[in-house]
Amino acid sequence: MNGEPPDDRPLWDALLAIFACPAILVARDVGLYTALRDGPRTIDELSSALEIAPRPMRSLLAVQLAVRLIEPAGDGFALTALARAYLLPDSPSYFGGFLDLVQMGAPMYTYDGLKRVVRADAPTMGDVFDPGAQDPGFARAMTGGMHAMSAAPARAWPRACGWQPKVLLDIGGGSGVHAIEAAQRWPELEAIVLELPSVCEIAEETIARHGLTARVRAVSGSMWKDPLPAADAHFYSQVFHDWPLAQCALLARRSFESLPPGGRIIVHEMLYEDDAKSGPLAIAGLSLSLLFGTQGEQYSSAEIQAVLAGAGFVDLTTTRTFGYWSIVTGRRPG
Numbered sequence: 001m002n003g004e005p006p007d008d009r010p011l012w013d014a015l016l017a018i019f020a021c022p023a024i025l026v027a028r029d030v031g032l033y034t035a036l037r038d039g040p041r042t043i044d045e046l047s048s049a050l051e052i053a054p055r056p057m058r059s060l061l062a063v064q065l066a067v068r069l070i071e072p073a074g075d076g077f078a079l080t081a082l083a084r085a086y087l088l089p090d091s092p093s094y095f096g097g098f099l100d101l102v103q104m105g106a107p108m109y110t111y112d113g114l115k116r117v118v119r120a121d122a123p124t125m126g127d128v129f130d131p132g133a134q135d136p137g138f139a140r141a142m143t144g145g146m147h148a149m150s151a152a153p154a155r156a157w158p159r160a161c162g163w164q165p166k167v168l169l170d171i172g173g174g175s176g177v178h179a180i181e182a183a184q185r186w187p188e189l190e191a192i193v194l195e196l197p198s199v200c201e202i203a204e205e206t207i208a209r210h211g212l213t214a215r216v217r218a219v220s221g222s223m224w225k226d227p228l229p230a231a232d233a234h235f236y237s238q239v240f241h242d243w244p245l246a247q248c249a250l251l252a253r254r255s256f257e258s259l260p261p262g263g264r265i266i267v268h269e270m271l272y273e274d275d276a277k278s279g280p281l282a283i284a285g286l287s288l289s290l291l292f293g294t295q296g297e298q299y300s301s302a303e304i305q306a307v308l309a310g311a312g313f314v315d316l317t318t319t320r321t322f323g324y325w326s327i328v329t330g331r332r333p334g
């Protein structure tokens with residue numbers, strides 16, 4: 001080899017990241033985050049409260065420090081704002097359902113499991129969106145996971161949208177988290193969540209829990225074949241990423257035909273940071289996870305814009321809204 005080999009740290013970071021995810025799940029399970037809720041504690045205090053020997057305690061804490069979930073405080077450690085927002089159960093943006101979903105998938109997300117889906121290009125979980133085959137328990141876990149990961153970005157996109165709809169149709173809206181946050185931001189808004197029957201029931205419960213049944217309702221149906229309720233904005237969050245681009249084009253065309261002139265389409269996704277799809281790693285990982293249960297993948301801004309342009313939408317914009325999240329919007333001319 002000529003000269004020095006390149007810095008090998010990116011490989012170390014990727015190869016040993018295999019321990020980061022379980023270290024967060026285990027920390028939650030043993031009660032580390034809640035043990036730090038009321039203030040800093042030392043390693044010895046944490047060891048005895050959580051019944052974990054000092055050596056594993058130090059290694060578990062080192063990952064939390066590296067991910068900036070805890071920080072040094074006096075002789076011990078304190079939760080950061082990041083951990084308080086996403087890892088304490090009473091926070092409105094708690095990741096709980098999302099962590100449950102990751103934990104549920106752990107037996108599948110192995111070396112063998114990934115090799116199988118990469119080779120087969122067919123989801124090992126079957127068609128998770130087949131209403132006839134959908135297990136209600138799985139639908140509840142999946143919807144809880146989506147709700148948890150959507151809680152924070154759902155508050156951000158209406159602020160970034162720059163336009164206020166009268167009636168928002170949240171297509172494949174899951175728990176209704178986006179419709180609910182939009183209705184809270186815009187007091188005049190009427191919102192409709194279109195969902196498969198088993199998820200529709202969960203959306204109704206969530207809407208009622210937020211006291212919004214007067215303005216937000218859930219409608220059971222299929223976005224592929226049922227007539228779409230009248231609305232001046234169609235919102236799709238993490239729906240395009242479940243399908244190949246040709247199917248996304250079908251959805252965009254259905255939306256174009258159903259929206260009035262001047263109506264908008266809003267596609268909410270975690271987009272790759274550039275059109276070459278060169279990161280970030282979290283979005284590349286999310287794309288791999290979709291191999292297990294969907295026909296989709298993560299897309300770039302250019303890909304979503306091309307789908308919307310192909311359906312006839314104009315004034316296409318992509319706006320970063322929160323963290324890795326963006327909206328791609330278009331207007332039906334007229």
Ligand SMILES: C[S@@+](CC[C@H](N)C(=O)[O-])C[C@H]1O[C@@H](n2cnc3c(N)ncnc32)[C@H](O)[C@@H]1O
Pocket residue numbers: 129143146147150171172173174175177194195196199221222223224236237238239242
């Ligand atoms: C990845 S989840 C996104 C949920 C929600 N939009 C969010 O961002 O939190 C995709 C949703 O699409 C729904 N879905 C799948 N096929 C559908 C169909 N044919 N008609 C309506 N909704 C569908 C699923 O039930 C699921 O809730």
